[in-house]
Amino acid sequence: EADIYQTPRYLVIGTGKKITLECSQTMGHDKMYWYQQDPGMELHLIHYSYGVNSTEKGDLSSESTVSRIRTEHFPLTLESARPSHTSQYLCASSGRGHVGELFFGEGSRLTVL
Amino acid sequence: QQQVKQSPQSLIVQKGGISIINCAYENTAFDYFPWYQQFPGKGPALLIAIRPDVSEKKEGRFTISFNKSAKQFSLHIMDSQPGDSATYFCAARVYNNNDMRFGAGTRLTVKP
Numbered sequence: 001e002a003d004i005y006q007t008p009r010y011l012v013i014g015t016g017k018k019i020t021l022e023c024s025q026t027m028g029h030d031k032m033y034w035y036q037q038d039p040g041m042e043l044h045l046i047h048y049s050y051g052v053n054s055t056e057k058g059d060l061s062s063e064s065t066v067s068r069i070r071t072e073h074f075p076l077t078l079e080s081a082r083p084s085h086t087s088q089y090l091c092a093s094s095g096r097g098h099v100g101e102l103f104f105g106e107g108s109r110l111t112v113l
Numbered sequence: 114q115q116q117v118k119q120s121p122q123s124l125i126v127q128k129g130g131i132s133i134i135n136c137a138y139e140n141t142a143f144d145y146f147p148w149y150q151q152f153p154g155k156g157p158a159l160l161i162a163i164r165p166d167v168s169e170k171k172e173g174r175f176t177i178s179f180n181k182s183a184k185q186f187s188l189h190i191m192d193s194q195p196g197d198s199a200t201y202f203c204a205a206r207v208y209n210n211n212d213m214r215f216g217a218g219t220r221l222t223v224k225p
Contacts, residue, residue: 004156040122040217040218041217041218042115042117042119042202042214042215042216042217042218043157043202043215045212045213059212090156090157092156101147101159101162102149102157102159102213104149104156104157104158105156106154106155106156107154107155107156
């Protein structure tokens with residue numbers, strides 16, 4: 001079982017609120033990712049990181065931001081949430097010893113009213 | 114644009130039957146093709162993966178068939194069980210690249 005944790009699992013907030021989705025992994029993986037998952041749609045990469053102080057935007061435009069100050073921690077922040085941000089957010093990591101394998105957290109389901 | 118096309122969107126199979134999920138891709142630079150399994154309330158987990166230098170890979174009841182010339186690959190679940198009920202995602206990636214492209218998923222229901 002993968003050691004990657006996301007909090008909160010569920011969050012319902014009002015429009016305009018600032019939120020941070022937390023993601024931590026204990027596997028020492030260099031690479032970490034945030035995916036957005038909507039029903040019946042492919043997982044879309046919104047952010048990734050190769051290591052500490054490295055962050056890149058994925059192919060799906062997102063108003064969120066990320067930071068990577070520690071290897072194990074990769075939080076995602078929305079400064080001002082909107083209903084269009086309602087989605088499931090999945091954090092993942094990968095290491096050198098598992099070529100190609102992504103280890104996913106259980107997800108954070110965000111609902112913006 | 115969707116780089117990996119997956120079908121069907123949903124699938125219902127009787128217990129003991131064979132479940133077949135298909136995927137197609139366009140980018141010939143892809144050279145790693147995993148399948149992920151996702152149960153409700155959980156994140157996706159790697160089920161089985163294949164590289165294009167082989168046409169088939171089998172792990173227990175799960176088999177990937179790969180057709181490089183047609184740019185298609187499929188997942189076969191033999192002797193399907195109710196516990197296999199989940200959403201399955203195919204994916205493709207250029208080797209050693211961070212950019213994993215996922216299909217839209219197939220919700221499999223295995224009826225007892």
